[in-house]
Amino acid sequence: MTTHTDARLQSTVDHVMALLHRNDLVESLVHAQKQPRQELVETIVHRQQLAALQNKLRRLHFADLAHVLEVLPLEERGVVWSLLSDVTRGESLLEVNDAVREQLIEATPxxxxxxxxARLDGDDLVDMREDLPDDIFDQAMxxxxxxxxDWVANTLSYPEDSVGQWMSQEVISVRGKQTIAEAIAMLRSLDRLPHxxxxxxxxxxxxxxxxxLLMEDLLLGDPARQIADVQRKSVVTFQPEDRAADAAMAFERYDLSSAPVLNSRGKLLGRLTSDxxxxxxxxxxxxxxxxxAGLLDEEDLFSNIRNAIRNRWLWLAVNLVTAFVASQVIDAFAxxxxxxxxxxxxxxxxASVGGNTGNQTTALVVRGLAMNQIxxxxxxxxxxxELSVALVSGLFWGGVVGLFAGAIYHHLMLSVVIAVALLLNLVVAALTGVLVPFALHRFGRDPAMGASVLLTFMTDSMGFLIFLGLASAVLI
Amino acid sequence: MTTHTDARLQSTVDHVMALLHRNDLVESLVHAQKQPRQELVETIVHRQQLAALQNKLRRLHFADLAHVLEVLPLEERGVVWSLLSDVTRGESLLEVNDAVREQLIEATPxxxxxxxxARLDGDDLVDMREDLPDDIFDQAMxxxxxxxxDWVANTLSYPEDSVGQWMSQEVISVRGKQTIAEAIAMLRSLDRLPHxxxxxxxxxxxxxxxxxLLMEDLLLGDPARQIADVQRKSVVTFQPEDRAADAAMAFERYDLSSAPVLNSRGKLLGRLTSDxxxxxxxxxxxxxxxxxAGLLDEEDLFSNIRNAIRNRWLWLAVNLVTAFVASQVIDAFAxxxxxxxxxxxxxxxxASVGGNTGNQTTALVVRGLAMNQIxxxxxxxxxxxELSVALVSGLFWGGVVGLFAGAIYHHLMLSVVIAVALLLNLVVAALTGVLVPFALHRFGRDPAMGASVLLTFMTDSMGFLIFLGLASAVLI
Incomplete structure (x- = not known):
């Protein structure tokens, strides 16, 4: 099995693609699967290609194979999938992203x-739980x-994206009263160490x-000493209920590569690793x-249209309603x-300048919330x-827009009205851009979800209302 | 020094905030710094608070201190900063994000x-290079x-965000002809192992x-054996020119926690670590x-207004120009x-529904490009x-919008016109949403940069053009 860094992996992908498309292997295979007669596939040319492809695939690391599956369009993906052994399928299912896993599971008998x-272990099943049909999961269990x-059932009882769901069962522990030599002997007795x-x-x-104890403590320490005397007491620990996002930040902050997960009484439950x-x-x-942007989930780049629409319709529908509301604001000023x-x-x-500045603010706030900074x-x-920035920007850009509008329409008061309206709408944008994601976050919702649609709703309808309202009052 | 997982860190932040604001320590200190007379600070109450705060800060891990600095508004941040020792300042400068580092460097004499x-090592200076004024950097060098x-100069010669800039100098190597016992003896002779x-x-x-060799190979292997005989030959390696983003993907893919960086002749240059x-x-x-969203850089949440405007004005200006163009499209149909x-x-x-669906597509494509999937x-x-999704969505939502518009305005042809215009604008959105980021990426630009402004420009102006153009042709 060979591993690839990304530039090299790309050429593998290209090679797989080329193999698939030489003499249109994909089409003939898809065709053959639909028809009982397989003459087309059985031609010598195709058999050679198939063998070359299978050979290429067999030499790939599971994770690389997963990448290949992710970048292949549906039909090509199906062909590659059909060439894999059961074990390889299981391992690469683990490695692909959620959307592609869902597609593959759906497409496999x-x-x-x-x-x-069948060959996956408990940790693997936990990873795949939400994508597997219930009865398949039960049979695998x-x-x-x-x-x-028991491990799987326990692990699944922790909240989604908690440390409990990401920890691994494979953990090595020793007793404080053992000596270093005894600990090494214990390690030696193991089949292999966890990765x-x-x-x-x-x-x-x-x-x-x-x-x-770090591995180097075992390697370089005096074998006769008791572990309790040489252990390092300062350990960054986690509880299974901690958020995985926070754990990742702690790993980065304290340069960890693994850490213990404890229950509230200090008992060792599992291990988190940086990978x-x-x-x-x-x-x-x-x-x-x-x-x-208003997508509910990660989406397979090549997903079928039904899945894509299911992933997008909700925020589109919200957008349609809000756009109608904004439209009725305009209608009121017909x-x-x-x-x-x-x-x-x-x-x-x-409306547009308000939407754009509001999106800038929202992006900063969503990011700050994700990093626990707000x-x-x-x-x-x-x-x-944000309000100060909106005021300064509003004065400046309002002035610029006013000048341009004045130059085009030769209407002084119109210039003033649009300048003031733009300034006010930037203030609306700043307020909305900060408060909407913050409020969502306070109420335990994802602050990013649909943020753009909600923000644009405010800046559109308020923008129209302020501008047309001012204009009606002053100009008409 | 104590370390904190995130929930616990939050309470520390709250505590620091509370200390800072009890009796308005911040204001009196800022006040005192501006005035030569320090009576205010010298009152016993303030001295106690100051001592309590300094005590609290001293017990923090540098990385936690960095988080505290990041979440403190400018004045409070200044007070905390003024209480830190030189060494602590250096270490926490390393840990804060770029925007806050910039602010602190700007604010420090x-x-x-x-x-x-002065106490930072070569790797640290590389990390901070772009934020340090040239002469300060030269003096530190x-x-x-x-x-x-030499290490610093070499490392800085690699492109930004390449493996070369992220690798560390600290690397341990042995010769194949040595025995395991000799290797262990060599490790023992070192002051400490790299983290x-x-x-x-x-x-x-x-x-x-x-x-x-894994540490466990040294620990569990036969001390008398030659390393060349027991070494693991399959190693994922990187070159200094590789992109750090690709390296991160490879680390995740192959579950690495460290990896060697080699030059083109296979010589060991440094080490990459997962942290x-x-x-x-x-x-x-x-x-x-x-x-x-159209921000050029990461931005300090509390940055002064000048910096914030500098970070945002470019895409706002672009947005203004594009909004004017869209406006003139409307003007043509007065x-x-x-x-x-x-x-x-x-x-x-x-325009709005086109913008929203286009943003969904752009988000998927930007993400796919970041993951090397496109x-x-x-x-x-x-x-x-994407075009299929646009057609199906367009038929459905166009129909819905047509019905609503018909219900409000009692105008059959107007319903048909808006339905068709919406369908066509979704096609524009799909094309733009895929092709703009892809083209930017092909030409070596950041596909995300300003994507929303460019996309909205297309969906706004084309939306107006299609809708008003159709309406003029059919209705007027």
Whole structure:
């Protein structure tokens, strides 16, 4: 199995693509699957390609295979999937992103799916739980040893994206009264160490965590000494209810590569490792972008249209309602527009600039909330700063817009009205941009979700109301 | 020094805030700094508070202190900063985010700044390079040992956010012809091991990397065996020119906690560790959100107004120009609007729904590009999917909007016009949403930068053009 850094992986992907498309392997295979007669596939050319492709795939690391599956359009993905062994399917299902996993699970016959996940362990099943159909999950659970089954049930009882769901069962502990030599002998007796074992945990007589030993402490320490005497007492620990996002921040802050998870009485429950948290960060990293734009979930780039629409319709519908409300604000000023049609042309400028500045503020606030940087304590200064920026920007850009509008329409009061309206709408944008995500966060909602739609609603309808209202009062 | 997971850190922040604000310590200190007479500060009450605060701060881990600095408004931040020792200032400067680092460096007198960074090592100086004034950086460089100075100069010669800039100098290597016992003896002779040492690297006779040993191989292996015989040959390696983002993906993919960085001839240059890459991911994680919204850089939540405006004016200016263009599209149809003022009320709906769906597509594409999932090879299927979604959504939502518009304005052809215009604008949105970020990426630009402004420009102006153009042709 070979591993690839990204530039090299790209050429593998290109190669797989090329193999798939030489003589249109995809089409003939998809075609063959639909028809019982397989002559097309059975031609020698195709068999050679198939063998070359299978060979290429077999040499890939599971994680690389997952990437290949992610970047392949649906039909090509199906062909590659059909060439994989059961074990490989199970392992690469673990590695693909949620959206692609969902698609693959949906597209795989139930008996094949069961065979694919039959070899996975408890931690793996936890990772896949929410994407597996209930009965498939139950059957896979039935195949686990009792202790693993208990682990899965326990782990799944913790909240989503909590440390409890991301911790691993594989953890090594020693007793404080053992010597270093005894600890090494114990390690030697193990089949293999859990991946990324950089430290082992020390338990006291009651089974509670009392400290840790780095691997180098074992390697370089005096074998005869008692562990209780040489252990490091300062350990960053987590509880299963802690948020995975906070744990990731703590890992980064304290340069950890693994850490123990304890229950409230100090008993060792499991282990968190940096690779799992990197996976979490990687998954969450760009999720705000999706949520702010009004997508409910991560989406397979090639998902079928039904899934894509299901993922998007809710915020589109909200947007439609809010757009109608904004439209009715305009409708209320129909008379003014008939008398001065320039109002219709200028009003989207007020709305658009308001929307844009508001989005800038929202982005900062959503990010600050994600990093635990915004609390009730410092909300005041943040609001003050955003309002100040809005006032200064509003005076300047309002003036610029006023000048341009004046130059185009030769109407002094119209210039003044649009300048003032723009200034006021920037104030609305700053207030909305800070307070909407903050309020969502306070009420336990995702502050990013649909933020852009809600913000634009405010800046559009208030923009129209302020501009047309002022214009009606002053000009008409 | 105590470490905190996030919930516990929050209470520390609250405590610091409370200390700062009891009897308005901040105001009196800021006041005292401006005035030579310090009676106010010298009152016993204030001295007690100051001592309590300093005590609290001294017990914090540098990384926690950095978080406290990040969440404090400017004046409070200044007070806390003034209480820190030089060494603590240097270490916490390293840990704060770029925007806050910039603010602190700006606010600190040059001689104090020099003292603060005097104790930092080469790797640390590389991290801070772009925020330090040139002459301060040069003076700090002059204080380094020759070998460190060379390291800094070399490292800075690699591109921004490349592996070269994120790798660390601290790396342990052994020769293949040594025995395990000799390697252990060598480790024992070191003052301390680099943090997160989970493996050491094996070099061949020419000094090129030939493999690696996990710490457990040293611990559990036969001391008499030659390293060349027991080393693990399959090593994920990086080159200094690789992108840090790709390295982070590879770390996650292959569950790494450290990896060697080699030059093109296989010579060991340095070491990448997962904690550094987590820091990178953490910094970059939410950056797309900022860029899509049209912010140039990360921004201190409490930055002064000048900095905030500097960070935002460019895309605001672009937005203003594009909004004017869209406005002139409307202006060209002034006659039609005068004849049927409902057009003015309905046109923002077409623009708004187009903007929202386009933002959904852009968010997906920006994310896919960040994860290396979109290439010329699979652009076709992605575009096809987005266009299909746009057509289906457009037919459905166009119909809904048409019905509503018909119900409000009792005008059949107006219903048909807005339905068709909405459908067409969703197609524009899908095309723009995919192609703009993809094109920016192909030309080596950040695909997220200002994406929202460019997208809205297209959906606004095309939305107005399609809707008003159709209406003029059919209705007027």
């Amino acid at each position: 139930r008996d094949e799916l069961l065979r694919a996940i 039935a195949g686990l040893a009792d202790v693993d089954r 990324n074992t950089d430290k082992i945990f020390v338990l006291d007589a009651r089974g509670a965590l009392s400290g840790m 799992d948290l990197m996976e979490y960060l990687h998954e969450e990293a760009h999720e705000d972008v999706l949520n702010i 008379d003014a527009i008939t008398q001065l049609v320039a109002l219709a042309a200028l009003m989207p400028i007020v 609390t009730l304590n410092n909300l005041g200064p943040i609001l003050r700063k | 040059r001689d104090e700044l020099l003292r603060a960074i 002059a204080g380094l040992a020759d070998v460190d100075r 997160n040492t989970d493996k050491i690297f094996v070099l061949d006779a020419r000094g090129a990397l030939s493999g690696m 550094d890459l987590m820091e990178y991911l953490h910094e970059e994680a939410h950056e797309d959100v900022l860029n899509i 006659d039609a609007i005068t004849q049927l003022v409902a057009l003015a009320a309905l046109m923002p709906i077409v 290439t010329l090879n699979n652009l076709g299927p992605i575009l096809r999917k």
